[in-house]
Amino acid sequence: MGNSGGSLTTRSTGELHQLMREAGLTGIEDTKPLAEGWQVTDFADAGQHSLSTLVQRTGTPAVMVSFFDSDVGFIEALTPDGNSWEGLLNRDMAESYEIPLEHFPIEPAVAGALAWSATAGLTPDEEAVRQTLTGSALFAEELSSALLAALGLPGAT
Template sequence: MGYTGRIVVARSEKPLADADVLNESSYAGGWRAAQLDGDLRNALQMLVAQTGAPAITAFILDSDVADVEAATPAGGYWHVYLHPKKAAEYGAPELGQTPAEVTEQALAWAAEAGLTADGEAVRTALDAANVFAEETFYELLAALGVKPAQSE
């Protein structure tokens, strides 16, 4: 049995969530990630509104699938399943975008977020099939430019 819950990621000076946080991590450039126990509806919209900056979330289902959504204050939005074959097995609806379209949208999101993304690494993460979907999500974050904080 794997992890089921939501991971929220945004640039913020304060913690991203007040309750039900299993783990919170800091990243370079003031980015934070919080792993929530369960789901928080409208998490993406709340993060963008609270921070006034681009944000990204992933709902992880039993560590098998990551349902990823990202948005910007200017109205940019993209949505993708990591491990899409597993998502289809779970009955997730088709999203109707090609990997190339999602990659383009993800790179635009990263640019608006002030990040330096690697397009090839983004595409590789979108196609990855790790054992754990959350591992694939963290690879996607790194490809988008959300990097671990440097050790002091």
């Protein structure tokens, strides 16, 4: 059985794990530093408003991917000014689980990802973003890592 938790990518000048707990995330694991203050932290579960609470408290953009058995990734991203977008990773696998793909249209997700990245002061790669949102992988975590790099997060591979 694969990962059914998630990962959160953000910047934080405070104690990120404490801020995550206060925002309703549980099962918080070690944080992996990227570059320029960006960090990726795995977690077991998130509450319904965890991302918005965390972005409010940190004042920085964040992207959260919740995994379903390592097969599918549900993306939520938000900036402090309220710009948000949602997406889906591993669409072929999602379809096999009968997840309604029409709830996760690709073009609005690509546009939202590019706007989120620009607001975060990053330089995204539009074609790479599109590839992660339409591609397939054995594990959704692989696509999540590729998405972070496509969004232009420094140090993401």
